[in-house]
Amino acid sequence: AFYSKHETNPVAEWFQKDESVLPALQSPPDELIGVARSLESDFERFVQASCQIREGESERIDAVYKAFFDAVGAVGGVNIGGTSGRGHVGQFSMFTTKYHAVLEHYWLDILGVPLNTGFKGYRVSRVGISNPEVRGDESTGTPRLFKLHGSVTWYLDEHGKLTEQRVPPQGMRTVTGRKFLGQVMLYPIEEKDLFVEPYETMYLMLNRELDAANRWVVVGYSFGDRILRDIFVRNSRSSPKTNLILLHPEATKISERLVGFKGTIKPIDARFGGDDFEQVTRTLRSTVTAA
Numbered sequence: 001a002f003y004s005k006h007e008t009n010p011v012a013e014w015f016q017k018d019e020s021v022l023p024a025l026q027s028p029p030d031e032l033i034g035v036a037r038s039l040e041s042d043f044e045r046f047v048q049a050s051c052q053i054r055e056g057e058s059e060r061i062d063a064v065y066k067a068f069f070d071a072v073g074a075v076g077g078v079n080i081g082g083t084s085g086r087g088h089v090g091q092f093s094m095f096t097t098k099y100h101a102v103l104e105h106y107w108l109d110i111l112g113v114p115l116n117t118g119f120k121g122y123r124v125s126r127v128g129i130s131n132p133e134v135r136g137d138e139s140t141g142t143p144r145l146f147k148l149h150g151s152v153t154w155y156l157d158e159h160g161k162l163t164e165q166r167v168p169p170q171g172m173r174t175v176t177g178r179k180f181l182g183q184v185m186l187y188p189i190e191e192k193d194l195f196v197e198p199y200e201t202m203y204l205m206l207n208r209e210l211d212a213a214n215r216w217v218v219v220g221y222s223f224g225d226r227i228l229r230d231i232f233v234r235n236s237r238s239s240p241k242t243n244l245i246l247l248h249p250e251a252t253k254i255s256e257r258l259v260g261f262k263g264t265i266k267p268i269d270a271r272f273g274g275d276d277f278e279q280v281t282r283t284l285r286s287t288v289t290a291a
Helices: 019-024 030-050 058-076 102-111 191-195 199-212 226-236 251-255 277-290
Strands: 079-081 087-089 093-096 119-122 127-130 144-147 150-157 162-164 180-185 215-219 243-248 264-269
Touching: 058 102, 058 277, 093 199, 102 144, 144 150, 144 199, 199 226, 215 277, 243 251, 243 277, 251 264, 264 277
Parallel strands: 093 144, 215 243, 243 264
Antiparallel strands: 079 087, 119 127, 127 162, 150 162, 150 180
16 A cells, blocks of 8 residues: 555565575674674764753754744645644654654654654553554644654663653663663664564655655755665656755755656755754745745
């Protein structure tokens, strides 16, 4: 049902291997495995520290994202409302490769607007459990957020279930004493994990959403991931009216990576969230309006 243009999964196509070469592969030595694990742990700690929302940043997040969603929402016909008096209400989808929880903080904490992140909450354990049905639900009338590479708020429990914890658990345990096995973040080299949930469902939804729209707004993404790049290019080929508005400091240069893209790419060479964010947002709004 997700593929109106492709009979096969565009993600799986990248991983079709010639099994005849697999027996020739040898395991790396133990010392190399140890170094790799150490580097991975260091990188994970760096990512976690970098993704923390620090004291005093909420006001800036509020200003930047309000300007952005006001601009894009107004053009897209999204109703502006919400419990704070100016939240963004409506059914639309956001996809991000970022690990941080800035979007969750903006929608849930600052605006007080429900956000479908694909997790079903349970009162007793206060844990949200990943649920493909919730993630694909289009009947809620609320914004949906798909985190294509995982999140600093995602933890794997001892039973192998993916959970969402917006507040970092103390001692890596739930309030009921269950132990978490670790955070869940997909790094670019770990493409094999795209075969499992929730990644498979999220990539299917990305393909579906791109297929249904002819105006795409991409912010701060360099299209370095060949799988994502291929999904965008594939979907552009079905309609010459496809418009990709790309906001990035090197947007013009990045556009050259999208070889085979059909339709129109409109690059905006600017940084999202900089000191000139109001001017950048005005440029974005006029570009989207003209698309």
